Amino acid sequence: MDAPQRPLPSPLTPEAKPYWDGAREDRLMIPKCRTCGKPHMHPRVRCPFCASADLEWVRASGRGRLHSFEIAHQILNKAFKVKTPVVLAMVELEEGPRLLTNLVNVPPDPAKIRCDMPVEVVFEKQTDEITLPMFQPAHLTQATHGSSRTDSGRYK
Amino acid sequence: MKELSNAACIVGVDESDELGTLPHKSQLTLHVEAVNNAARDAGLRVADIDGVFTAGQHSPATIAEAIGVRPRYVDGTTVGGCSFIIMVGHAMLALHHGLCDVAVISHGESGRSGVGVSPRRDVAVPGQFEAPYGFGGAPTYFGLITTRHMHEFGTTLEQWAQVAVSTRKWAALNPKAKNREPLTVQDVLASRPVVWPFNILNICLVTDAGGAVILTRPDRARDCARTPVYVRGAGEGAEHVSLTQMRDLTFSEATRLSGDKAFAMAGVRPTDFDHIMLYDAFTSGPPLMLEALGIAKRGEGVHFFEEGRATPGGRLPINTNGGGLSYTHSGMYGIFPIIESVRQLRGECGARQVPDVRLSLVNGMGGMLSAAGTLVLANAR
Numbered sequence: 001m002d003a004p005q006r007p008l009p010s011p012l013t014p015e016a017k018p019y020w021d022g023a024r025e026d027r028l029m030i031p032k033c034r035t036c037g038k039p040h041m042h043p044r045v046r047c048p049f050c051a052s053a054d055l056e057w058v059r060a061s062g063r064g065r066l067h068s069f070e071i072a073h074q075i076l077n078k079a080f081k082v083k084t085p086v087v088l089a090m091v092e093l094e095e096g097p098r099l100l101t102n103l104v105n106v107p108p109d110p111a112k113i114r115c116d117m118p119v120e121v122v123f124e125k126q127t128d129e130i131t132l133p134m135f136q137p138a139h140l141t142q143a144t145h146g147s148s149r150t151d152s153g154r155y156k
Numbered sequence: 157m158k159e160l161s162n163a164a165c166i167v168g169v170d171e172s173d174e175l176g177t178l179p180h181k182s183q184l185t186l187h188v189e190a191v192n193n194a195a196r197d198a199g200l201r202v203a204d205i206d207g208v209f210t211a212g213q214h215s216p217a218t219i220a221e222a223i224g225v226r227p228r229y230v231d232g233t234t235v236g237g238c239s240f241i242i243m244v245g246h247a248m249l250a251l252h253h254g255l256c257d258v259a260v261i262s263h264g265e266s267g268r269s270g271v272g273v274s275p276r277r278d279v280a281v282p283g284q285f286e287a288p289y290g291f292g293g294a295p296t297y298f299g300l301i302t303t304r305h306m307h308e309f310g311t312t313l314e315q316w317a318q319v320a321v322s323t324r325k326w327a328a329l330n331p332k333a334k335n336r337e338p339l340t341v342q343d344v345l346a347s348r349p350v351v352w353p354f355n356i357l358n359i360c361l362v363t364d365a366g367g368a369v370i371l372t373r374p375d376r377a378r379d380c381a382r383t384p385v386y387v388r389g390a391g392e393g394a395e396h397v398s399l400t401q402m403r404d405l406t407f408s409e410a411t412r413l414s415g416d417k418a419f420a421m422a423g424v425r426p427t428d429f430d431h432i433m434l435y436d437a438f439t440s441g442p443p444l445m446l447e448a449l450g451i452a453k454r455g456e457g458v459h460f461f462e463e464g465r466a467t468p469g470g471r472l473p474i475n476t477n478g479g480g481l482s483y484t485h486s487g488m489y490g491i492f493p494i495i496e497s498v499r500q501l502r503g504e505c506g507a508r509q510v511p512d513v514r515l516s517l518v519n520g521m522g523g524m525l526s527a528a529g530t531l532v533l534a535n536a537r
Binding site: 011012016074075076086098110115155156 | 279280281283284285286287288289290291292293296299300301302303304306307312313314349350351352353354398399400401405
C-alpha cells in the first residue's frame with residue numbers, strides 16, 4: 001500500500017476505539033444512549049444529552065445529507081498531500097449526529113454541490129489499521145435516478 | 157446582576173509600541189509594552205496593578221512576573237479570542253468585591269513571526285475526526301458556517317465582500333492600520349481563493365501585536381488621566397468547540413447568551429447603540445453577530461454593510477479601527493475592539509472619530525462562534 005496521503009487520526013482515544021474498529025471493516029459505528037435513545041458523535045463516555053453512562057455502539061445506515069461544505073484550495077497541514085481543490089464537508093447522518101468529512105466523487109465546484117443533497121458513506125483505506133469514512137452523492141449508487149440534477153450556480 | 161452595572165471603569169488602553177510584522181520582539185515583550193503603555197494612558201504606575209488577567213499561551217503569573225507586580229487576583233480564562241472581552245466582566249466582578257483595586261487585561265501575540273511561542277492544543281477531537289480530512293486553521297471551519305448561511309438566506313459572495321470594503325474605508329482613516337489602500341468588491345472577489353467561499357481578502361490579517369486595558373472602580377477612576385469609560389454591561393457565553401456540536405450553524409447561541417446578559421445588566425436594547433465593534437476574523441462574522449445579538453434580522457446582517465450604515469458617515473458605524481480585516485489581527489483579536497471602543501467614547505479618534513458616541517457595543521467570538529463576550533460601554537454613568 002502506498003504511504004498515506006493524509007494525516008492519520010491521532011491520538012486514537014480509548015473512547016473512540018469502536019469507531020475506528022468499525023471503519024476498518026467498512027462499517028460506520030456510532031455511540032447511542034440506551035437511556036434517552038439518542039446517538040451522538042464524537043464518542044464520549046457519558047451521553048451528552050442526558051449524562052447516562054449506559055451507552056452502546058450501533059451501526060449507522062451510512063446515509064445522510066450534506067449539511068455544509070467548502071472547497072479548500074490549500075491545506076495548512078503538510079501531512080495532507082491529496083491534490084487540492086478538495087471538498088471539506090459537514091454531513092448530518094440520518095440518525096442525527098454530524099461529522100466532518102470529505103465529499104468525494106464530485107467535481108470540486110460550488111455550482112455542482114448543494115447543501116442538503118443526499119449523501120452516503122464510502123470507505124477509503126489508509127493503512128491496515130486506519131480506514132476513513134467519507135461521503136459521496138447518494139445518486140451514484142441509485143442507477144434508477146440517472147443523472148442527479150443540482151440547480152447549478154446556487155451560491156453566487 | 158444589575159448592581160454590577162457601572163461597577164468598574166476602563167481608565168487606560170493602548171497597543172504595544174508597534175503592530176505588524178515584528179520578528180525582533182517576543183510575544184512576552186508585546187504584553188509588557190502594552191501594559192506599560194496602557195498604564196501611562198491611565199496615569200497610573202504599573203506597580204498600582206494588583207489584578208492580572210490574560211488569555212492564551214502565557215499564564216497571568218507569567219505576565220505579572222514580566223511586568224514586575226505581585227497580584228492578589230489572577231484570571232487566565234482562555235476560550236478563544238473573545239477571552240479579553242469576557243475578562244472585562246470578570247475584572248468588574250473582582251473590582252466590585254474589592255478582590256483587587258486596579259486590574260489589567262493583557263494581550264500579546266507573535267501571531268505572524270512566532271517569536272517565543274509554544275503552541276499547545278487539545279487534539280483529541282480535531283486530531284482524530286477533523287485533521288485527516290484537511291480541516292485545520294480557522295478558514296476551514298468558518299467556511300462551513302458561511303456556506304450554510306448562503307444556503308439558508310441566499311447571502312452572496314458579493315455581500316460578504318461588502319464587509320471587507322466597508323471595514324477598509326475605516327482602516328484608511330486609522331494611521332495604525334496595516335492595510336489602508338482603497339478596496340473594491342471586485343478586488344475581494346478576484347483575490348486569491350483560499351477556502352471557497354473565502355478568498356484571501358475575506359480573511360483577517362495575521363500580525364504580531366499586543367494590547368492592554370486597565371480597569372478600576374469609579375471612585376478611583378475620577379483621579380485617572382482620562383475620561384473614564386463605564387462598563388454598563390458585560391456578558392459571556394459558550395456553546396461548543398467542535399463545529400459538529402453547534403446546533404444551528406447560522407445562529408451563534410454563545411453570542412446570543414452574551415448579548416442578552418450584557419443588555420440586561422446595562423438596561424439597554426440591542427438597537428440603542430451608536431457605535432459597534434465586532435470580531436471580524438472573516439467577512440461573514442460581523443453579519444452573523446448582528447443577527448445573533450438581535451440587532452439585525454436573521455439573514456439580514458450584511459445589509460448594514462452593503463447599504464453603508466456601517467461605513468464612515470453611516471448611521472451605525474461598525475469596526476471603526478479597520479478591524480481584524482485591515483487594521484491588525486494577531487490571532488486572539490479581542491483586546492483591540494475594546495481599545496477602539498474606549499477611544500471612540502473618549503473622542504480621541506481624529507479622522508475616524510464618530511460624532512457624539514455615547515453608547516458603544518463590543519462583541520467578539522472565541523473559536524468558531526464557540527464562545528462569546530459582549531460589553532456595553534458608555535462615557536457616562
